[in-house]
Amino acid sequence: MNKENNSRRDFLLTGLLAAGAGLGAVAGCHSKKDPFEAAADGTVKPSGKKVKLLSVDGEVIEVDEAFLKPVPHLPAITNSEARIGIPGKKFVMVIDLSRCKNLKKCQAACNHAHDLNPGENWIKVNPMQAAEHTAPYWEPTTCMHCDEPPCVKVCPVDATFKREDGIVLIDSDRCIGCRFCMAACPYSTRVFNWGAPEISEELASQPYSCETSIPQKKGTVGKCDFCADMTRMGMLPHCVSACPNGVFFYGDLNEDSVTNGAETFRFSDLMRDKGGYRLMEDLGTKPSVYYLPAVSRNFPFESGIENDKKQNK
């Protein structure tokens, strides 16, 4: 009887401790080094420092810090939830080419936020020139999050998918690495992890989240995810907030509103007044990324050349 009580208490406490570590409760998680068993056989000594925790019954209890069991960081939502998306939303991005001077701050922020390998970029800023006598301009490209995504069409295992809110994501736990999506994408937006990503052991051992696209895994495809995790928290994607020139706007088509953090516009007004368009409309991919043409520019094209040479020799 007594013993049974004890084991029940242990079980509860294990759950609590996991919660105490601030990282979600993992009840009944049996690892080889259960802190209480370890304490019982004396391998772990109490540190004397107590931590206050709230039990499931609403009781405040104190536990020695040495008995806390670290559990891996769990994503806020499961990958099957991440497949559905945020109901009632239709996310769009607007990129104003007249404001871009190829600072590549968007790229740096994106690379940092997603822990990308050196040299690997989900955002590329291309020097574009339509014809010999037309003017060159800088064109940042992300994943277009197409409404008719060719990549999703060809994926044999449903590893890349289109959500209700318009975002196209990748489940790296499912991707088999056939790279058909890369061949299918006309915007060359997809990036492959040819070798093991150079990330910390701690990060690499985290469970993969479709919304953060972290951690990237060897032999799978990665790409811009519209920062679906930030979006869920009601925050802007990293590229949008990192750009000092306000090139990127992000928002919800259903609300007809996009913002770059400093300015907010009606999406339809921007399209009407500035002549918005999408890339390669003739292919019928129906991108969610809209461009505003490079007219009345804030910076000359040449101002971005120097910065470009760092990556493109």
Add this chain to the structure above:
Amino acid sequence: MKNSKSIASDEQIIQDLLPRKFKTSGRIWVSLLIAICLVGIYAYYRQLRYGLAVTNMRDYVSWGIYISNFVFFVAISLVGSLITAVFRLAGVKWGAPLTRIAEMIAVAAIIFASIIIIVDMGSPERFYNLFIYGRIQSPIIWDVIVITTYFFISILLLYYPLLPDIKILLRFKEKSGPGLHKFYSFLGSFWTGSHKQYLLSKKAIYALCVAIIPVAFTIHTVTSWLFATTYRPGWDSTNFGAYFIAGAFLVGAGSVVVAMYIFRTWYHLEKYITPDHFDKMGRVLVLLCLLYLYFNVNEFLTPFFKMKESEAGYLNDMFSGSFAPVFWFAIFTGILLPIIILLFKQGRKPLPMFIVGIMVVVGAWFKRYLIVTPTLLHPFMPMHDVPEMYHHYFPSWEEWAITSGSLAGAMLIITLLCRIFPIVPIQETINEHHETAK
């Protein structure tokens, strides 16, 4: 008198066509193939360990010689259906001694097509996802389905016609040794050769011959759709299915000619694989060359005429740019020169045919390389903000080793099959002999 002669020659035919143990040259050949395979396996071990980073494929050229090689193998495997099924259904009698060679090549090629596609995967340990999460909308799933189907039909088309021969092989226990004898009886001891069994087998072979033709067309058409279902210049073509099939029959027939010559010389089968066979295969080959040439003209001339902006870079690169040497080599060696040589009667003699066969096969391999790589190096968007090496592609030693290993592996399977089974169907040859004697 005639009858006794034919009985005597029955034994002679059997003695001539029984599979033989490897001599020194055979042993050297097999060890060489095994050595190449082992190097390939080591390279694959490195690839599993360090990822596809050991290859020189990168984000733009995301498919390289593995995929070219895959297309090549699928193409060659089509010959099984051509020689066995199309010839049989069309009542082409002279093709009979070549059916087994063709079917062995088909089986070996389709096995390595499946292997090489797994080698190309970034996460092969998740192969089972294709069965758990498979989406029927994806052309890759179509490929998995039809290749599996084709594999089984090819195996059966190799197996059923073997049964009468296995009955003969079982008579020579001391020659084949106890191990092989056991294997033969496992495969075919139930075959008595009764009239009922004979009819059943004939029906089954006929049904398989009918079934394999649409399946063969499907495997290579679907393989072409892995490219043609994308938007990319050079792949976005309605011509692709037919273009691939024509090329496949050509390379398959070429490989049969090469095999015919080698087996004929090696096993002294001059009586069974005659200059007449070479002459007729030469006519088939020249027809296939002309057909493939026609599809090539279609594939390249119309876009060349228009020179659309998106296609211009890729076309210029092929015709006069960095891929021009390979392109013109493949066109001349794989198509044009064979046509010229084969139009002459002298060109259809065994030795020139052997050389033409090699030209066709080598040309075809490089043609597959050109189908995959140049297109990928000419994407719609500029190649920018990527490391320098992403702008080019030349396979790494691991890629060459794995590719050579797969080619050696396919040849090893063919070699072992012809060690175990008669290359020229014995019973069919005897039957034919009796018919002509009458």
